[in-house]
Amino acid sequence: MEFQFQFDWQAAIDSIPYLAKGIPYTLLISFGGLLIGFVLGIIFGLLSINKNRLLRWPATAYIEIFRGTPILVQVLFIFYGLPDLIGGPIDPLTAGIAAIALNSGAYISEVVRGGVQSIDKGQTEAGLSLGLSRTQTFWSIIWPQAFRRMIPPLGNQAIVSIKDTSLFSVIGVGELVRQGQVYIANTFTAFEVYFVVAIMYLAITLSLSLILRLLERRGVASV
Amino acid sequence: MTQIVKMKGMNKYFGKLHVLQNIDLTVEQGEVVVIIGASGSGKSTLIRCVNGLEEFESGSVEVDSHPLAPKGGNQKALAEIRKEVGMVFQQFNLFPHLTVRKNIMLAPMKVKDASQVVANATAERLLNRVGIGNQADKYPSQLSGGQQQRVAIARALAMEPRLMLFDEPTSALDPEMIGEVLDVMRELAKEGMTMMVVTHEMGFAREVADRVIYIHEGQIVEEGKPHDVFDNPQNERTQSFLSRVLAH
Numbered sequence: 001m002e003f004q005f006q007f008d009w010q011a012a013i014d015s016i017p018y019l020a021k022g023i024p025y026t027l028l029i030s031f032g033g034l035l036i037g038f039v040l041g042i043i044f045g046l047l048s049i050n051k052n053r054l055l056r057w058p059a060t061a062y063i064e065i066f067r068g069t070p071i072l073v074q075v076l077f078i079f080y081g082l083p084d085l086i087g088g089p090i091d092p093l094t095a096g097i098a099a100i101a102l103n104s105g106a107y108i109s110e111v112v113r114g115g116v117q118s119i120d121k122g123q124t125e126a127g128l129s130l131g132l133s134r135t136q137t138f139w140s141i142i143w144p145q146a147f148r149r150m151i152p153p154l155g156n157q158a159i160v161s162i163k164d165t166s167l168f169s170v171i172g173v174g175e176l177v178r179q180g181q182v183y184i185a186n187t188f189t190a191f192e193v194y195f196v197v198a199i200m201y202l203a204i205t206l207s208l209s210l211i212l213r214l215l216e217r218r219g220v221a222s223v
Numbered sequence: 224m225t226q227i228v229k230m231k232g233m234n235k236y237f238g239k240l241h242v243l244q245n246i247d248l249t250v251e252q253g254e255v256v257v258i259i260g261a262s263g264s265g266k267s268t269l270i271r272c273v274n275g276l277e278e279f280e281s282g283s284v285e286v287d288s289h290p291l292a293p294k295g296g297n298q299k300a301l302a303e304i305r306k307e308v309g310m311v312f313q314q315f316n317l318f319p320h321l322t323v324r325k326n327i328m329l330a331p332m333k334v335k336d337a338s339q340v341v342a343n344a345t346a347e348r349l350l351n352r353v354g355i356g357n358q359a360d361k362y363p364s365q366l367s368g369g370q371q372q373r374v375a376i377a378r379a380l381a382m383e384p385r386l387m388l389f390d391e392p393t394s395a396l397d398p399e400m401i402g403e404v405l406d407v408m409r410e411l412a413k414e415g416m417t418m419m420v421v422t423h424e425m426g427f428a429r430e431v432a433d434r435v436i437y438i439h440e441g442q443i444v445e446e447g448k449p450h451d452v453f454d455n456p457q458n459e460r461t462q463s464f465l466s467r468v469l470a471h
Contacts, residue, residue: 130334136334
């Protein structure tokens with residue numbers, strides 16, 4: 001007997017409307033989380049290079065903890081563990097956004113630190129020698145240059161985080177993978193459906209790459 | 224005569240290394256003081272102590288009547304000093320993300336609350352003065368080294384400093400561009416700017432300096448009019464240094 005697998009194009013196409021319902025969740029969790037993660041990254045990244053040890057230490061601890069543990073464990077901890085502590089359930093969407101925020105925040109902290117430290121010390125000295133305060137020197141001279149260098153690694157992190165949201169199917173957020181699982185449970189067309197799911201991720205990440213490349217091209221001209 | 228810089232018994236360490244030892248130095252208003260010495264002798268560190276880019280450990284440093292305290296104390300005086308003291312660096316340190324014009328406008332607008340119009344007029348006037356009025360809207364990386372250093376001088380002048388510090392301003396330049404930067408500095412000196420210049424350009428020192436200071440291993444070992452220091456050095460260390468740098 002010969003086994004022949006036929007890719008069922010019709011099944012793949014039929015699954016699109018149902019799967020597409022997951023896209024808004026995937027986008028909301030990734031970009032909501034990344035936005036908060038970016039703020040966390042700036043705060044903790046800058047604290048991690050502060051001269052004051054009391055500020056530096058907690059920042060380093062945060063970074064090491066959230067970089068050093070799997071994001072799956074983090075989201076399970078937030079969704080199943082934290083409710084015990086705060087005495088009430090956490091909505092899966094919130095848990096997902098929080099996990100992306102905390103996790104990407106740790107990585108972005110390192111991106112921020114690297115970006116800021118890559119700027120020549122002479123820039124700070126020039127700013128200070130002109131009479132600018134440390135704060136003015138930082139925000140008008142160092143940060144704009146550092147940010148430009150941060151764009152490629154930030155784009156990297158954004159793509160990683162978008163893909164990480166696929167893990168949140170385990171807490172039942174109706175994102176792309178979850179939608180796929182539910183759909184397959186009824187149709188048994190795993191190959192076709194996961195193929196479409198993969199294409200949808202690729203569409204999101206490729207558009208992001210494209211946007212970032214355009215941003216970069218506009219930004220680097222002057223540096 | 225007003226003394227712009229007064230250093231008394233100033234000591235500076237890098238860890239255990241005693242880089243500046245018991246420095247006594249005054250600079251009068253309008254005076255051009257050129258500091259010479261071998262690399263590593265502490266001459267750059269000396270002028271960096273004037274505007275607090277380096278902290279000193281003991282002794283006193285007073286700049287335009289604002290007393291700096293050891294170990295970076297007296298931040299208030301330091302802030303005042305930095306508004307009044309301009310600095311030009313070996314590596315130019317222009318802001319690469321800003322146009323030449325914006326490089327010059329930044330400090331007057333941020334520190335002195337100058338309006339955009341006023342800061343812009345200042346920038347254009349100074350760029351013309353250093354001979355690159357037509358480059359205002361270029362970015363630093365589009366200029367030659369000599370032009371960049373002239374922008375850096377204009378940028379410092381925009382704060383209307385009482386004192387200008389020059390830290391080896393021509394050492395990073397191609398030989399053919401050294402002249403244009405020295406010309407600008409010569410003009411400044413002629414107009415009466417108080418200047419402290421660390422340089423290896425002995426011709427410039429001889430011609431422009433009111434006083435030449437020779438530093439050896441963190442100590443001022445000789446000080447005087449260029450004519451005396453260059454043609455009749457008293458200290459044997461100065462003699463041997465000069466014979467080495469003037470030989471070629």
